[in-house]
Amino acid sequence: MELAASAPALAKARTAKSPRPRSGKRTVPMVVKLAYRNLFHDRLSFFVTVVGIMFSVVLVAVQSGIYLGSANKIAAIIDAAPADLWVVPLGTKSYDDPSFLSGRERYMALSAPGVADSEDMLVSFARWRKPLGGETTVLLIGTAGESPKALPLNITDGSRAALEAPNTVAIDRSYFNDLGVNELNDVAELNGTTVKLVAITKRVRSFTTLPFVFTSLEESRRLAGANQDQASYQRVTLLPGANIETVRKEIEARLPDTEVLTQAQFRTRSQDYWLKQTGAGAALDAGKLLGLIVGIVIVAQTLYSSTKDHINEFATLRALGAGAGYIVKVILIQAILSGLIGYTLGMSLALIAIQAAQDTKLTIIMTTPLAVQLFAITIGMCIFAATSAIIKVVRIDPAVVFSR
Known part of the structure; x- marks a missing residue:
């Protein structure tokens, strides 16, 4: 009787589960x-996938970096010499599409309410004759030496003050071969006048093939054949608290044969002209698209082949009760792992290429937002490429396991 009474308690004690000790490791x-x-079972296929993604990332990163670098180079002079307002000749397409103003613009701008200062800047095409013979076209840029926005910037040898002497110029080191000079104090001819190199800049380059040649405002007028009151652009600075749009309209009304643009408007106009109207930007976009297509095709082909080779194993999982969603997760994780590895290697190579191009005429820029965008694009590309493999898995009939 006592045994019968204690049996339920014993059964309950046996069925009670003792807590398992935790190892502390996350499985x-x-x-x-x-x-x-x-993913790593077929190492050759994995290698091909990673290489495809890697070169796709490199291509897209470099093309995107060139696009950003080109946009920055187009606006380099505008950014280096900023102004609240720019008075430009009517119909100016970009900064390096210069012509001369009439000469009265500075005084008309200074007389407008809200204007603190207006500075002349001259930009003109010029002929450069190399010391050993041969000519090339350059873009001559002149600014006033007393201005806090005097150009050029990034002088590594010589000084800006040296440009105030007659017949002196500054150029970027990357243009030495194009202009036939080698060091400070070398001489050449600019529009038939002998000039001396007294300042050397670093990474001050134009978007086009025309080298920048900097000099003082007065010297640039003399070399370009302009009158002593003429300029190509007026850089207008406003008084604190002045309404920029009100002042812009006032100056525009006083100077009907000109356009008055804000800093952002002039910058955007110059970039749009070169990157959109000339087709240069479309070529860079085509390169990025090609890189994406290459990556998608390679990843899709590899994942599809891997799924096809393991179709029986996937069918076995389905027969054991695994849902299609579980197997889809397997394929997506494969794609994401491939994308992570390919992105890491590709971005590393891209950064090496960008660093190597720093002191060349090719400007490539990589920013944190661009790197994040490329990461998202790479992972998205791999997930999109996994679609063909997912379709194959979803259509698996578990009965094929029993027909082998």
């Missing part, structure tokens, strides 16, 4: 393990 989910092993 990797089986779906991740399966994706990892499936």
Whole structure:
């Protein structure tokens, strides 16, 4: 009787589960393990996939970096000599599409309410004759030496003050071969006048093939054949608290044969002209698109082949009760792992290429937002490429396991 009474208690004690000691280690989910092993099972296919993604990332990163670098180079002079308002000749397409103003613009701008100062800047095409023979076209830029926005910037040898002497110029080191000079104090001819190199800049380059040649405002007028009151642009600075749009309209009304643009408007106009109207930007966009297509095709082909080679294993999982969603997760994790590895290697190569191009005429820029965008594009590309493999898996009939 006592045994019968104690039996339920004994049964309850036997069925009670004692808590298992935790090891403290976080176990990797089986779906991740399966994706990892499936990805690395065929190392040749994995290598091909990673190489495809890597070169796709390199191509897109470099093309995007060139686009940003080109946009910055187009607006380099505008950014280096900023102004609240720019008075430009009517119909000016970009900064390096210069012509001369009439000469009265500075005084008319200074007389407008809200204007603190207006500075002349001269930009003109010029002929450069090399010391050993041969000519090339350059873009001559002149600014006043007393201005806090005097150009050029980034002088590594010589000084800006040296440009105030007659017949002196400054050029960027990257244009030495194009202009036939080698060091400070070399001489050449500019529009038939002998000039001396007294200042050398670093990474001050134009978007076009025309080298920048800097000099003083008075010297640039003399070399370009302009009158002593003429300029190509007026850089207008406003008084504190002045309404920029009100002042812009006032100056525009006083100077009907000109356009008055804000800093952002002039910058955007110059960039749009070269990157959109000339087709240069379309060529760079085509390069980025080509890189994406290459990456998608290679990843899609590899994932599809991998899925096809392991179709029986996937069918077995389906027969054991794994849902289509579970197997889809396996394929997506494969794609994401491939994208992570390919992006890391590709971005590393791209950064090496960008660093190597720093002191060349090719300007490539990589920013943190661009790197984040490229990461998202790479992962998205790999997930999109996994679509063909996912379609194959969803259509698996578990019965094929029993027909082998």
